Amino acid sequence: MQPNNKQQVGITIKDLTLAFGETEVLKGVNLEIEPGEFFAFLGPSGSGKSTLLRAIAGFGPEPQGQILLGDEDIKALPPWRRNVGMVFQSYALWPHMTVRQNVAYGLEERKVPTSEIRERVDNALNLVGLYHLAERRPSQLSGGQQQRVAIARTVVVEPRVLLLDEPLSNLDANLREQMRRDLLELQRQLGLTTIFVTHDQEEANTISDRIAVLDQGVIQQVGKPMELYDNPSNKFVADFLGTANMLNGRLHEGLNGKTFMTEFGVSFPFDHPDNGAMSLVFRPQSLEICDEDMVPNRIELQGSVKHKEFLGHLVRYSIDVGGQVLMVDDPHRRGAEHIENGSSIRLALKPEEIVALR
Numbered sequence: 001m002q003p004n005n006k007q008q009v010g011i012t013i014k015d016l017t018l019a020f021g022e023t024e025v026l027k028g029v030n031l032e033i034e035p036g037e038f039f040a041f042l043g044p045s046g047s048g049k050s051t052l053l054r055a056i057a058g059f060g061p062e063p064q065g066q067i068l069l070g071d072e073d074i075k076a077l078p079p080w081r082r083n084v085g086m087v088f089q090s091y092a093l094w095p096h097m098t099v100r101q102n103v104a105y106g107l108e109e110r111k112v113p114t115s116e117i118r119e120r121v122d123n124a125l126n127l128v129g130l131y132h133l134a135e136r137r138p139s140q141l142s143g144g145q146q147q148r149v150a151i152a153r154t155v156v157v158e159p160r161v162l163l164l165d166e167p168l169s170n171l172d173a174n175l176r177e178q179m180r181r182d183l184l185e186l187q188r189q190l191g192l193t194t195i196f197v198t199h200d201q202e203e204a205n206t207i208s209d210r211i212a213v214l215d216q217g218v219i220q221q222v223g224k225p226m227e228l229y230d231n232p233s234n235k236f237v238a239d240f241l242g243t244a245n246m247l248n249g250r251l252h253e254g255l256n257g258k259t260f261m262t263e264f265g266v267s268f269p270f271d272h273p274d275n276g277a278m279s280l281v282f283r284p285q286s287l288e289i290c291d292e293d294m295v296p297n298r299i300e301l302q303g304s305v306k307h308k309e310f311l312g313h314l315v316r317y318s319i320d321v322g323g324q325v326l327m328v329d330d331p332h333r334r335g336a337e338h339i340e341n342g343s344s345i346r347l348a349l350k351p352e353e354i355v356a357l358r
Protein backbone atom coordinates (compact mmCIF):
# COMPACT_ATOMS: atom_id res chain seq x y z
CA MET A 1 0.00 0.00 0.00
CA GLN A 2 1.42 3.30 -1.05
CA PRO A 3 0.67 6.77 0.24
CA ASN A 4 -2.17 7.85 -2.01
CA ASN A 5 -1.74 11.62 -1.89
CA LYS A 6 -2.73 11.89 -5.53
CA GLN A 7 -6.18 10.53 -4.79
CA GLN A 8 -6.87 12.61 -1.69
CA VAL A 9 -10.44 13.85 -1.65
CA GLY A 10 -12.24 16.36 0.50
CA ILE A 11 -15.69 15.84 1.97
CA THR A 12 -18.43 18.44 1.67
CA ILE A 13 -21.63 18.19 3.65
CA LYS A 14 -24.48 20.51 2.71
CA ASP A 15 -27.67 21.13 4.71
CA LEU A 16 -27.73 17.61 6.07
CA THR A 17 -30.73 16.70 8.20
CA LEU A 18 -31.52 13.23 9.49
CA ALA A 19 -34.32 11.87 11.67
CA PHE A 20 -35.02 8.60 13.43
CA GLY A 21 -38.80 8.52 13.05
CA GLU A 22 -40.06 11.80 14.49
CA THR A 23 -36.79 12.66 16.21
CA GLU A 24 -34.50 14.94 14.26
CA VAL A 25 -30.93 14.02 15.17
CA LEU A 26 -28.95 16.08 12.62
CA LYS A 27 -30.30 19.57 12.01
CA GLY A 28 -28.85 21.24 8.95
CA VAL A 29 -25.16 20.26 9.10
CA ASN A 30 -22.75 22.12 6.77
CA LEU A 31 -19.10 21.14 6.70
CA GLU A 32 -16.01 21.26 4.47
CA ILE A 33 -13.28 18.74 5.22
CA GLU A 34 -10.07 19.31 3.28
CA PRO A 35 -8.30 16.56 1.30
CA GLY A 36 -5.81 14.76 3.56
CA GLU A 37 -7.12 16.35 6.72
CA PHE A 38 -7.35 14.55 10.07
CA PHE A 39 -10.69 15.84 11.24
CA ALA A 40 -12.55 15.14 14.52
CA PHE A 41 -16.25 15.20 15.40
CA LEU A 42 -16.29 16.12 19.09
CA GLY A 43 -19.34 16.34 21.32
CA PRO A 44 -21.13 14.85 24.31
CA SER A 45 -22.99 11.58 24.22
CA GLY A 46 -26.07 11.80 22.01
CA SER A 47 -24.93 14.91 20.12
CA GLY A 48 -25.13 13.11 16.75
CA LYS A 49 -21.43 12.43 16.03
CA SER A 50 -21.84 8.76 15.17
CA THR A 51 -25.01 9.41 13.22
CA LEU A 52 -23.16 11.95 11.07
CA LEU A 53 -20.22 9.59 10.54
CA ARG A 54 -22.53 6.71 9.68
CA ALA A 55 -24.43 8.91 7.23
CA ILE A 56 -21.14 9.55 5.39
CA ALA A 57 -20.49 5.79 5.32
CA GLY A 58 -24.03 5.11 4.10
CA PHE A 59 -25.49 3.50 7.23
CA GLY A 60 -28.71 4.48 8.97
CA PRO A 61 -31.77 6.33 7.66
CA GLU A 62 -31.34 8.32 4.47
CA PRO A 63 -30.65 11.98 5.27
CA GLN A 64 -31.81 15.09 3.44
CA GLY A 65 -29.09 17.26 1.91
CA GLN A 66 -25.83 16.41 0.17
CA ILE A 67 -22.69 14.42 0.97
CA LEU A 68 -19.92 15.00 -1.57
CA LEU A 69 -16.64 13.12 -1.86
CA GLY A 70 -14.63 15.43 -4.05
CA ASP A 71 -17.23 16.45 -6.64
CA GLU A 72 -19.32 13.30 -6.43
CA ASP A 73 -22.57 13.22 -4.45
CA ILE A 74 -22.49 9.83 -2.75
CA LYS A 75 -25.68 10.20 -0.73
CA ALA A 76 -27.72 7.84 -2.89
CA LEU A 77 -24.99 5.16 -3.15
CA PRO A 78 -25.05 2.01 -0.99
CA PRO A 79 -22.19 1.77 1.56
CA TRP A 80 -20.10 -0.66 -0.48
CA ARG A 81 -20.08 1.66 -3.52
CA ARG A 82 -18.87 4.73 -1.60
CA ASN A 83 -15.26 3.65 -1.26
CA VAL A 84 -15.28 4.80 2.33
CA GLY A 85 -13.54 2.73 5.03
CA MET A 86 -15.08 2.66 8.48
CA VAL A 87 -13.57 1.30 11.70
CA PHE A 88 -16.20 0.57 14.35
CA GLN A 89 -15.82 0.96 18.09
CA SER A 90 -16.39 -2.79 18.51
CA TYR A 91 -13.75 -3.63 15.81
CA ALA A 92 -16.19 -6.27 14.42
CA LEU A 93 -13.47 -8.81 13.59
CA TRP A 94 -14.41 -12.33 12.48
CA PRO A 95 -13.54 -14.50 15.52
CA HIS A 96 -13.12 -17.74 13.52
CA MET A 97 -10.61 -16.22 11.08
CA THR A 98 -6.92 -15.51 11.56
CA VAL A 99 -5.58 -11.98 11.45
CA ARG A 100 -4.46 -12.54 7.85
CA GLN A 101 -7.87 -13.89 6.82
CA ASN A 102 -9.64 -10.99 8.48
CA VAL A 103 -7.51 -8.48 6.61
CA ALA A 104 -7.79 -10.39 3.32
CA TYR A 105 -11.58 -10.74 3.50
CA GLY A 106 -12.49 -7.45 1.82
CA LEU A 107 -10.06 -8.09 -1.05
CA GLU A 108 -11.42 -11.59 -1.61
CA GLU A 109 -14.93 -10.18 -1.76
CA ARG A 110 -13.73 -7.76 -4.40
CA LYS A 111 -12.24 -10.68 -6.37
CA VAL A 112 -8.69 -9.31 -6.25
CA PRO A 113 -6.17 -11.87 -7.65
CA THR A 114 -4.66 -14.12 -4.95
CA SER A 115 -1.04 -13.02 -5.46
CA GLU A 116 -2.05 -9.37 -5.14
CA ILE A 117 -4.08 -10.15 -1.99
CA ARG A 118 -1.02 -11.68 -0.37
CA GLU A 119 1.12 -8.66 -1.12
CA ARG A 120 -1.47 -6.10 -0.04
CA VAL A 121 -2.27 -7.94 3.19
CA ASP A 122 1.46 -8.21 4.00
CA ASN A 123 1.85 -4.48 3.42
CA ALA A 124 -1.17 -3.62 5.56
CA LEU A 125 0.03 -5.87 8.41
CA ASN A 126 3.49 -4.35 8.24
CA LEU A 127 1.97 -0.90 8.32
CA VAL A 128 0.20 -1.59 11.62
CA GLY A 129 3.12 -3.63 13.01
CA LEU A 130 1.26 -6.96 13.15
CA TYR A 131 2.97 -9.01 10.47
CA HIS A 132 4.39 -11.37 13.11
CA LEU A 133 0.90 -12.14 14.46
CA ALA A 134 -0.74 -12.86 11.11
CA GLU A 135 -1.71 -16.46 11.97
CA ARG A 136 -3.36 -15.69 15.31
CA ARG A 137 -7.08 -15.37 15.89
CA PRO A 138 -8.59 -12.16 17.34
CA SER A 139 -9.16 -13.80 20.75
CA GLN A 140 -5.38 -14.32 21.02
CA LEU A 141 -4.71 -10.59 20.64
CA SER A 142 -4.79 -7.64 23.06
CA GLY A 143 -7.36 -4.87 22.60
CA GLY A 144 -4.77 -2.61 20.96
CA GLN A 145 -3.71 -5.35 18.55
CA GLN A 146 -7.34 -6.07 17.63
CA GLN A 147 -7.75 -2.38 16.96
CA ARG A 148 -4.79 -2.50 14.57
CA VAL A 149 -6.27 -5.48 12.73
CA ALA A 150 -9.50 -3.52 12.31
CA ILE A 151 -7.53 -0.61 10.85
CA ALA A 152 -5.44 -2.87 8.57
CA ARG A 153 -8.61 -4.54 7.32
CA THR A 154 -10.11 -1.16 6.48
CA VAL A 155 -7.11 0.47 4.80
CA VAL A 156 -6.13 -2.63 2.79
CA VAL A 157 -8.99 -1.97 0.34
CA GLU A 158 -7.56 1.54 -0.22
CA PRO A 159 -10.63 3.59 0.60
CA ARG A 160 -10.76 7.25 -0.38
CA VAL A 161 -11.58 8.31 3.18
CA LEU A 162 -11.19 6.68 6.57
CA LEU A 163 -13.93 6.98 9.20
CA LEU A 164 -13.14 6.04 12.81
CA ASP A 165 -15.93 5.79 15.38
CA GLU A 166 -14.41 6.19 18.88
CA PRO A 167 -11.71 3.69 17.89
CA LEU A 168 -9.72 4.06 21.11
CA SER A 169 -12.48 3.99 23.69
CA ASN A 170 -12.07 0.29 24.54
CA LEU A 171 -8.39 0.67 25.36
CA ASP A 172 -6.79 1.57 28.67
CA ALA A 173 -5.34 5.06 29.15
CA ASN A 174 -1.67 4.26 28.38
CA LEU A 175 -2.46 2.25 25.30
CA ARG A 176 -4.83 4.95 24.12
CA GLU A 177 -2.03 7.52 24.15
CA GLN A 178 0.27 5.20 22.23
CA MET A 179 -2.44 4.33 19.70
CA ARG A 180 -3.21 8.01 19.25
CA ARG A 181 0.34 8.63 18.08
CA ASP A 182 0.35 5.49 15.92
CA LEU A 183 -2.93 6.42 14.31
CA LEU A 184 -1.71 9.90 13.47
CA GLU A 185 1.52 8.52 12.00
CA LEU A 186 -0.42 6.00 9.94
CA GLN A 187 -2.80 8.65 8.69
CA ARG A 188 0.11 10.88 7.63
CA GLN A 189 1.81 7.96 5.94
CA LEU A 190 -1.30 7.03 3.96
CA GLY A 191 -2.35 10.63 3.37
CA LEU A 192 -5.97 9.54 3.79
CA THR A 193 -8.66 12.08 4.57
CA THR A 194 -9.79 10.87 7.99
CA ILE A 195 -12.68 11.61 10.33
CA PHE A 196 -12.39 10.58 13.94
CA VAL A 197 -15.35 10.57 16.34
CA THR A 198 -14.71 11.17 20.02
CA HIS A 199 -16.30 12.67 23.13
CA ASP A 200 -12.85 13.20 24.65
CA GLN A 201 -11.55 16.71 24.04
CA GLU A 202 -7.95 15.82 24.86
CA GLU A 203 -8.06 13.07 22.26
CA ALA A 204 -9.51 15.44 19.66
CA ASN A 205 -6.97 18.16 20.51
CA THR A 206 -3.92 15.93 20.27
CA ILE A 207 -4.79 14.09 17.11
CA SER A 208 -6.71 16.37 14.77
CA ASP A 209 -5.91 19.15 12.34
CA ARG A 210 -9.40 20.57 12.87
CA ILE A 211 -12.41 19.78 15.01
CA ALA A 212 -16.16 20.22 14.56
CA VAL A 213 -17.87 20.55 17.95
CA LEU A 214 -21.41 19.13 17.91
CA ASP A 215 -24.27 19.55 20.33
CA GLN A 216 -27.84 18.39 19.83
CA GLY A 217 -27.34 17.66 16.15
CA VAL A 218 -25.94 21.10 15.36
CA ILE A 219 -22.33 22.03 14.60
CA GLN A 220 -21.44 24.63 17.20
CA GLN A 221 -18.02 25.59 15.85
CA VAL A 222 -15.29 24.35 13.51
CA GLY A 223 -11.63 25.20 13.93
CA LYS A 224 -8.13 24.17 14.89
CA PRO A 225 -7.87 22.88 18.48
CA MET A 226 -6.16 26.00 19.85
CA GLU A 227 -8.50 28.35 18.01
CA LEU A 228 -11.50 26.67 19.60
CA TYR A 229 -9.94 26.75 23.05
CA ASP A 230 -8.86 30.40 22.82
CA ASN A 231 -11.85 31.77 20.90
CA PRO A 232 -14.96 29.73 21.61
CA SER A 233 -17.92 31.19 19.76
CA ASN A 234 -20.47 30.21 22.41
CA LYS A 235 -20.76 29.04 26.00
CA PHE A 236 -21.21 25.40 25.06
CA VAL A 237 -17.88 25.28 23.20
CA ALA A 238 -16.14 27.27 25.96
CA ASP A 239 -17.30 24.78 28.57
CA PHE A 240 -16.81 21.65 26.54
CA LEU A 241 -13.18 22.45 25.66
CA GLY A 242 -11.66 22.58 29.12
CA THR A 243 -12.49 24.57 32.23
CA ALA A 244 -13.96 27.99 31.56
CA ASN A 245 -14.74 30.83 33.99
CA MET A 246 -17.83 32.74 33.04
CA LEU A 247 -18.93 36.10 34.43
CA ASN A 248 -22.46 37.05 33.43
CA GLY A 249 -23.30 40.74 33.61
CA ARG A 250 -23.71 44.01 31.72
CA LEU A 251 -21.35 46.48 30.10
CA HIS A 252 -22.16 50.19 30.71
CA GLU A 253 -20.72 53.30 29.14
CA GLY A 254 -19.67 55.73 31.89
CA LEU A 255 -17.90 59.08 32.10
CA ASN A 256 -14.53 57.39 32.49
CA GLY A 257 -14.97 54.68 29.87
CA LYS A 258 -16.76 51.34 30.01
CA THR A 259 -17.48 49.31 33.13
CA PHE A 260 -18.57 45.69 33.36
CA MET A 261 -20.84 44.85 36.29
CA THR A 262 -21.39 41.17 37.12
CA GLU A 263 -24.79 39.86 38.15
CA PHE A 264 -23.35 39.72 41.68
CA GLY A 265 -22.43 43.42 41.64
CA VAL A 266 -18.65 43.19 41.14
CA SER A 267 -17.50 45.84 38.66
CA PHE A 268 -14.31 46.63 36.76
CA PRO A 269 -13.26 48.59 33.69
CA PHE A 270 -13.56 46.62 30.46
CA ASP A 271 -13.35 47.77 26.89
CA HIS A 272 -15.55 46.22 24.21
CA PRO A 273 -17.39 47.64 21.18
CA ASP A 274 -20.81 46.40 22.41
CA ASN A 275 -22.86 47.40 25.45
CA GLY A 276 -25.49 45.55 27.45
CA ALA A 277 -25.83 41.94 28.62
CA MET A 278 -22.89 39.68 27.91
CA SER A 279 -20.80 36.93 29.45
CA LEU A 280 -17.06 37.23 29.86
CA VAL A 281 -15.30 33.91 29.40
CA PHE A 282 -11.70 33.22 30.36
CA ARG A 283 -9.53 30.27 31.29
CA PRO A 284 -8.19 29.51 34.80
CA GLN A 285 -4.64 30.29 33.67
CA SER A 286 -5.64 33.81 32.57
CA LEU A 287 -5.94 34.77 36.23
CA GLU A 288 -2.81 35.44 38.26
CA ILE A 289 -2.51 35.61 42.01
CA CYS A 290 -0.78 38.90 42.95
CA ASP A 291 1.19 38.82 46.17
CA GLU A 292 2.73 42.21 45.79
CA ASP A 293 2.12 45.12 43.45
CA MET A 294 -0.55 44.89 40.85
CA VAL A 295 0.71 44.21 37.33
CA PRO A 296 -0.19 47.10 34.97
CA ASN A 297 -2.93 46.65 32.36
CA ARG A 298 -4.71 43.94 34.29
CA ILE A 299 -8.22 43.79 35.69
CA GLU A 300 -8.02 43.56 39.46
CA LEU A 301 -10.38 41.32 41.41
CA GLN A 302 -10.54 40.69 45.15
CA GLY A 303 -11.44 37.26 46.43
CA SER A 304 -11.07 34.65 49.11
CA VAL A 305 -9.84 31.08 48.71
CA LYS A 306 -12.60 28.48 49.06
CA HIS A 307 -10.68 25.44 47.96
CA LYS A 308 -7.15 24.51 46.94
CA GLU A 309 -5.92 21.50 44.97
CA PHE A 310 -2.20 20.84 44.58
CA LEU A 311 -1.65 19.10 41.23
CA GLY A 312 2.18 19.13 41.22
CA HIS A 313 3.02 21.50 38.40
CA LEU A 314 0.17 23.83 39.34
CA VAL A 315 -2.24 24.66 42.11
CA ARG A 316 -5.90 24.95 41.19
CA TYR A 317 -7.75 27.37 43.45
CA SER A 318 -11.49 27.99 43.69
CA ILE A 319 -11.80 31.67 44.58
CA ASP A 320 -14.95 33.41 45.72
CA VAL A 321 -15.10 36.76 43.97
CA GLY A 322 -18.10 38.70 45.28
CA GLY A 323 -20.35 35.64 45.43
CA GLN A 324 -19.15 33.92 42.27
CA VAL A 325 -16.53 31.17 42.25
CA LEU A 326 -13.67 31.48 39.75
CA MET A 327 -11.10 28.80 39.01
CA VAL A 328 -7.47 29.89 39.04
CA ASP A 329 -4.56 27.76 37.82
CA ASP A 330 -1.39 29.05 39.39
CA PRO A 331 1.92 27.49 38.24
CA HIS A 332 3.44 25.96 41.34
CA ARG A 333 6.40 27.77 42.83
CA ARG A 334 8.01 27.56 46.24
CA GLY A 335 6.72 30.05 48.76
CA ALA A 336 3.01 29.83 47.91
CA GLU A 337 2.19 27.56 50.89
CA HIS A 338 0.80 30.47 52.89
CA ILE A 339 -2.24 30.70 50.57
CA GLU A 340 -4.82 28.61 52.38
CA ASN A 341 -8.57 28.20 52.47
CA GLY A 342 -10.03 31.47 53.69
CA SER A 343 -6.99 33.59 52.62
CA SER A 344 -7.85 36.93 51.04
CA ILE A 345 -6.10 37.43 47.72
CA ARG A 346 -5.91 39.75 44.76
CA LEU A 347 -6.31 38.42 41.25
CA ALA A 348 -5.04 39.97 38.05
CA LEU A 349 -6.94 39.12 34.87
CA LYS A 350 -5.46 39.71 31.41
CA PRO A 351 -8.15 41.60 29.44
CA GLU A 352 -6.77 40.37 26.11
CA GLU A 353 -7.52 36.79 27.16
CA ILE A 354 -11.22 37.47 27.78
CA VAL A 355 -13.78 36.39 25.20
CA ALA A 356 -17.01 38.39 25.42
CA LEU A 357 -20.06 36.35 24.38
CA ARG A 358 -23.56 37.76 23.84
Ligand SMILES: Nc1ncnc2c1ncn2[C@@H]1O[C@H](COP(=O)(O)OP(=O)(O)OP(=O)(O)O)[C@@H](O)[C@H]1O
Binding pocket: 020, 025, 043, 044, 045, 046, 047, 048, 049, 050, 051, 052, 199
Ligand atom coordinates in the same frame (compact mmCIF):
# COMPACT_ATOMS: atom_id res chain seq x y z
N1 LIG B 1 -31.12 3.64 15.65
C1 LIG B 1 -31.61 4.68 16.34
N2 LIG B 1 -32.93 4.85 16.56
C2 LIG B 1 -33.41 5.92 17.23
N3 LIG B 1 -32.63 6.89 17.74
C3 LIG B 1 -31.30 6.78 17.58
C4 LIG B 1 -30.72 5.68 16.87
N4 LIG B 1 -29.38 5.85 16.86
C5 LIG B 1 -29.13 7.00 17.52
N5 LIG B 1 -30.29 7.55 17.96
C6 LIG B 1 -30.41 8.84 18.70
O1 LIG B 1 -29.78 9.84 17.97
C7 LIG B 1 -29.09 10.73 18.83
C8 LIG B 1 -27.66 10.86 18.39
O2 LIG B 1 -27.00 9.61 18.57
P1 LIG B 1 -25.49 9.38 18.17
O3 LIG B 1 -25.17 7.93 18.44
O4 LIG B 1 -25.23 9.90 16.82
O5 LIG B 1 -24.77 10.30 19.22
P2 LIG B 1 -23.23 10.38 19.60
O6 LIG B 1 -22.90 11.81 19.69
O7 LIG B 1 -22.42 9.56 18.64
O8 LIG B 1 -23.23 9.74 21.04
P3 LIG B 1 -22.25 8.63 21.72
O9 LIG B 1 -20.97 9.34 22.00
O10 LIG B 1 -23.01 8.26 22.95
O11 LIG B 1 -22.14 7.52 20.72
C9 LIG B 1 -29.27 10.20 20.23
O12 LIG B 1 -30.30 10.93 20.87
C10 LIG B 1 -29.68 8.78 20.02
O13 LIG B 1 -30.53 8.34 21.05
